Amino acid sequence: MSPRTRKAPRRTLGFTLPPAMKKALLPSCLAALGLAAWSDVPIPATWRPWLALAEQHARTASQPAPTSDTGPGFTTAPLPLPPAPTEAPRQSVEPATAPAPEDALALSHEHTRRVDHLGRARALKELGDVSGALTEVRRALHDDPADTDALGMAARLARLQGQPETALLAWSRLGNLVPEEAGALIQQARLLVSLGRHAEAVRVGEEAVLRAPEDAEVYQVLGRAHLGSGDLSAAILRFQQAVHLAPEHGYALNNLGFAYLRAGQDSKAAEVLAQAAQLLPHVAYVHNNLGVAWERLGRKEEARAAYATATQLSPRYVQARVNADRMNRIAQADLSLPEPGPREVGLPSSP
Structure with a gap:
């Protein structure tokens, strides 16, 4: 039987050649491949394992090198480098605004x-x-x-x-x-005066004068601010302006009389306080201030009457009671001169 027709038993390669032997048999395998490609000469059965090995080696050689780097002798395909980072366009950064203060x-x-x-x-x-x-x-x-x-x-x-x-x-x-009205500023200045913050009251009052130069209340509260700060001349001027704009403003008259008493102008004080007492017959401190003016002028009976009225209107009014008791002692002793001692003066009106 010819080698072409005889069937060789199918065998499975169950071994692995060492690398050195593979390298030695490689030329022979390649020669066998060339011979099989160019002629119809039958290949002996004993060559077929080597031919299969040569074909496998040829296919492996034509493939790209493995990229694994798990062992020595293997080349690793270079990884593509990441693109260079492009610089982001600069943005103008606005400073953070501070939060609005809580109302x-x-x-x-x-x-x-x-x-x-x-x-x-x-x-x-x-x-x-x-x-x-x-x-x-x-x-x-x-x-x-x-x-x-x-x-x-x-x-x-x-x-x-x-x-x-x-x-x-x-x-x-x-x-x-x-901004065109002065009412809120007048109220603000009044409250500042009551708190004893007279310098602030003067500043607010001056602003009120600019807004309402024909309003008597503006000069009234500004006069009280000056009076509280001890500026008697400015206080008298402002009270005079208030009375000029409102001649029947009883509280402005009382405050003007009080400023006159503080300045030692007793005659002027008695005149304007008498008018204030007529306009404000139920206000105790107005009558007390009038009594002080009469007493300073030596008009004892008028002073006793004024103090008595103040005490009746306000029994707990300490200043009026002190003044009334002193005048009663003077009358009982039938003295021609007033008994020396401090004379209590009522506070200026606040409305």
Whole structure:
């Protein structure tokens, strides 16, 4: 039987050649491949394992090198480099703005529907709940900080609640919102005077004069500020201006008489205080001041009558009682000269 027709038993290669032997048999295998490709000469069966080995080696050689780097002798294909980072365009960075200061008047709150906090404040004030009314009006200012009605109400309620700084802030903001009116500044200056902050009251009063030069109340409160700071000449001038604009302004007349007494101008004091007593017959300190003026002028009976009226109008008015007791002792002793001793003078009026 020829080698071509005889069937050789199928065998499976169960061994692995060492690398050195593979390298030695490689030329022979390649020669066998060439011979098989160019002729029809049958290949002996004993060559077939080597031919299969040569074909496998040829296919492996034609493939790209492995990329694994787990062992020595293997080349690793270079990895593509990542693209160079492009520089991001510079952006102008604005400095962070500081948060707005919290509004000292407004009371922060949230609600899902519109609430009339100002209306609630008015209702609570009618019921006598000043604290609750102030809370509601502050909520109204949180919803609308420029509500002039709420600002005025907040100022008045805060003063009733003993919160003068809150009241001052409300009057100041109201004055800024209504620059053509002087009412808020007058109220602010009055509160400053009552707190003894006379220099601030003078500054606010001067601003009020610029807004309302024909308003007697402006000069009245400015005169009180000067009087509190000890500037008698400026106080007298401002009170005179108030009386000139409003001749029947009883409180301005009383304050002018008080300033005259402080300045030692007793005759002028008695004249204007007599007018004030007629205009304000139920105000105790006006009659007490008139009694001091009469006593200084030596008119004892008029002084006793004025002190007695003041004591009747206000039995707890200590200054009037002291003055009345002294004049009674003088009358009982039938002395021609007044008994030496300090004379108490009433405080200037505040309205």
